[in-house]
Amino acid sequence: xxKQQEENISSSPGRSGGGGGGGAKREDAAATGSGIxxxxxxxxxxxxHRMAAAISHLxxxxxxxxxxxxxxxxxxxxxxxxxxxxxxxxxxxDPLLPWSKGAPEAGWxxxxxxAHNTRNNNRWI
Amino acid sequence: xxxxxxxxxxxxxxETVNSLRERLKQKRASLLDTDVAGYAxxxxxxxxxxxxxxxxxxxxxxxxxxxxxxxxxxPERNRIVSASQDGRLIVWNALTSQKTHxxxxxxxxxxxxxxxxxxQSVACGGLDSVCSIFNLSSPCDKDGNLPVSRTLNxxxxxxxxxxxVPDEDTHLITGSGDQTCVxxxxxxxxxxxxxxxxxxxxxxxxxxxVSICQTNSxxxxxxxxxxxxxxxxxxxxxxxxxxxxxxxxDVNAVKFFPDGNRFGTGSDDGTCRLFDIxxxxxxxxxxxxxxxxxxxxxxxxxxxxxxxxxxxxxxxGDCYVWDTLLARVVLNLGSLQNSHEAQIxxxxxxxxxxxLCTGSWDTNLKIWAFGGHRKII
Numbered sequence: 001x002x003k004q005q006e007e008n009i010s011s012s013p014g015r016s017g018g019g020g021g022g023g024a025k026r027e028d029a030a031a032t033g034s035g036i037x038x039x040x041x042x043x044x045x046x047x048x049h050r051m052a053a054a055i056s057h058l059x060x061x062x063x064x065x066x067x068x069x070x071x072x073x074x075x076x077x078x079x080x081x082x083x084x085x086x087x088x089x090x091x092x093x094d095p096l097l098p099w100s101k102g103a104p105e106a107g108w109x110x111x112x113x114x115a116h117n118t119r120n121n122n123r124w125i
Numbered sequence: 126x127x128x129x130x131x132x133x134x135x136x137x138x139x140e141t142v143n144s145l146r147e148r149l150k151q152k153r154a155s156l157l158d159t160d161v162a163g164y165a166x167x168x169x170x171x172x173x174x175x176x177x178x179x180x181x182x183x184x185x186x187x188x189x190x191x192x193x194x195x196x197x198x199x200p201e202r203n204r205i206v207s208a209s210q211d212g213r214l215i216v217w218n219a220l221t222s223q224k225t226h227x228x229x230x231x232x233x234x235x236x237x238x239x240x241x242x243x244x245q246s247v248a249c250g251g252l253d254s255v256c257s258i259f260n261l262s263s264p265c266d267k268d269g270n271l272p273v274s275r276t277l278n279x280x281x282x283x284x285x286x287x288x289x290v291p292d293e294d295t296h297l298i299t300g301s302g303d304q305t306c307v308x309x310x311x312x313x314x315x316x317x318x319x320x321x322x323x324x325x326x327x328x329x330x331x332x333x334x335v336s337i338c339q340t341n342s343x344x345x346x347x348x349x350x351x352x353x354x355x356x357x358x359x360x361x362x363x364x365x366x367x368x369x370x371x372x373x374x375d376v377n378a379v380k381f382f383p384d385g386n387r388f389g390t391g392s393d394d395g396t397c398r399l400f401d402i403x404x405x406x407x408x409x410x411x412x413x414x415x416x417x418x419x420x421x422x423x424x425x426x427x428x429x430x431x432x433x434x435x436x437x438x439x440x441x442g443d444c445y446v447w448d449t450l451l452a453r454v455v456l457n458l459g460s461l462q463n464s465h466e467a468q469i470x471x472x473x474x475x476x477x478x479x480x481l482c483t484g485s486w487d488t489n490l491k492i493w494a495f496g497g498h499r500k501i502i
Contacts, residue, residue: 047128048126048128048131051128051131051132051135052126052131054135055131055134055135055138058135058138058139058141058142059138060326060364061142061326062138062141062142064326064364064368065142065145065146065149066145068149068367068405069145069148069149069152071405072149072152072156072405075156075404075405075406076156076404077156077157077158077159078156078157078158078159078160078401078404078406078408079158079159079164081401081404081406081408082159082160082161082164082165082408083164084386085161085384085387085401085408085432086161086164086165086168086170086450088382088383088384088386088432089431089432089433089449089450090431091431092383092430092432093431094429094431094433094434094478095430095477095478095479095494095495096180096429096430096434096478096479096494096495097173097429097431097433097434097499098173098174098175098176098179098495098497098498098499098500099499099501099502100499100500100501100502101502102501103501104499104501105477105479107202107477107479108477108479108494108495109479109494110220110479111183111184111220111479111480111492111494112183112494112496
């Protein structure tokens with residue numbers, strides 16, 4: 001997307017504040033109180049309500065991170081996953097690579113068969 | 126409860142979140158005993174080399190009059206839909222270079238498009254905040270335009286990404302500037318599930334891309350301006366299965382690895398990364414040093430069918446072909462003869478993996494295939 005369109009996004013009414021807005025784009029906001037954004041300066045009922053919701057959101061975050069920490073106790077090291085990855089890559093014949101496991105499939109080279117009608121390359125719309 | 130008490134609780138909870146995040150980061154770092162490149166080198170994996178004529182541009186699809194923003198292939202191998210700044214979708218037969226449909230959009234500000242699994246319809250989304258479905262076999266209206274067959278309304282921000290659920294013409298997932306992703310039932314036009322949103326455990330900034338797992342279509346990932354990628358299970362909309370940190374900029378592109386167990390990302394921080402969905406490990410960072418220390422943002426990525434190659438389009442016009450195992454750039458499509466004259470904005474592999482399509486701001490799409498000598502092993 002080019003600048004012109006990005007500007008349209010960030011300036012369009014009703015768009016979220018993230019995208020090109022330059023405001024609270026990053027998730028760091030979650031740790032420092034994302035839920036309270038744009039709250040009124042005085043402690044109105046709505047302000048308190050928002051703050052309570054933000055606290056509840058942070059507690060959800062705490063539970064999620066705790067769960068992930070517990071999960072990591074049983075997760076192996078990355079070398080194990082790298083081994084899996086290499087096996088996965090090497091098990092598949094890839095038409096874009098300079099080698100093939102067994103004979104290449106007939107359809108792989110269809111892009112080089114036949115002459116192309118150059119008339120179709122003209123501007124059409 | 127008083128405001129002061131609430132503030133106190135909020136501060137305490139924030140502190141706990143920050144300290145737990147730090148612990149999580151340290152624990153993860155302790156489990157990263159190697160990255161993919163280190164492991165591949167230790168196993169003596171041979172480097173991949175490409176000659177200048179191995180990957181060649183064999184078609185140029187001309188027809189758009191504006192920048193190409195998005196493209197998608199049909200599962201039946203040869204057709205492509207593209208979306209452009211000119212306010213049109215074009216359906217191409219990539220094999221013959223012929224256009225089968227040119228669809229003038231009611232809202233010209235299109236950002237994304239997708240082909241349905243059966244190839245009978247296409248979808249698009251953009252700044253109008255809706256996802257429009259076009260049935261390719263519908264008759265044209267009196268002005269010769271293909272009518273919208275279904276409009277999916279509900280997002281409160283632009284629709285940045287859309288993808289059909291594999292093997293289902295009736296379901297589609299969108300990502301939006303309203304920070305959410307939505308699973309749609311196209312038959313009814315209703316939202317089946319909303320992923321994220323206020324006070325849910327979702328993205329905290331615009332969603333820029335989505336990718337559905339081809340081996341388990343219940344799982345999908347979303348990349349966002351909050352610099353994270355999230356893994357979702359369509360059966361559990363209330364929270365993400367996992368959040369992947371690491372990038373230091375907007376995550377512009379996400380793509381599942383072909384085996385469905387990992388995914389790749391491309392970001393404004395100039396890096397591509399590979400994450401494992403089961404363990405959450407960041408397996409590799411793909412980053413090319415530039416002399417001026419400024420790395421151009423990555424806007425689009427795609428994997429070859431085995432996953433050995435990662436194609437990444439950068440804002441400076443480069444399109445690196447990464448060897449995913451050794452984390453080295455083996456080719457720059459942006460600098461080859463017959464390449465695009467402007468930034469490559471979208472990438473996609475044909476279903477059988479035999480061709481790569483690139484879409485560019487130069488208004489063209491190009492088809493690339495392997496034209497060199499293939500060694501049989």
